[in-house]
Amino acid sequence: MDELYQAIEEKIKAAGYPREISGQAVYEDICDQIEGKENGSYVLLSKFEDDVIFEYHITIMDHEFNLGILTMRLPEGIYAANFDED
Numbered sequence: 001m002d003e004l005y006q007a008i009e010e011k012i013k014a015a016g017y018p019r020e021i022s023g024q025a026v027y028e029d030i031c032d033q034i035e036g037k038e039n040g041s042y043v044l045l046s047k048f049e050d051d052v053i054f055e056y057h058i059t060i061m062d063h064e065f066n067l068g069i070l071t072m073r074l075p076e077g078i079y080a081a082n083f084d085e086d
Contacts, residue, residue, distance in 0.1 A: 015081035034060055051075055
């Protein structure tokens with residue numbers, strides 16, 4: 001799982017996100033957001049910090065999910081990480 005958390009952090013940092021970020025915290029936030037949801041595509045909003053909104057574009061499947069795009073809205077600006085691109 002550490003490799004997954006690190007990959008999440010790297011993708012977010014590569015998008016220019018200016019704050020500290022924990023891949024594990026993002027992953028756990030996603031899991032909390034999708035709990036109980038049926039299969040399908042969703043746009044989910046999460047107040048990640050007091051002044052930070054994360055917008056997840058997620059496809060949920062039976063036993064997994066795919067995070068496509070994560071848009072991060074901060075006072076410093078808007079940043080987007082496309083997890084479907086290498």
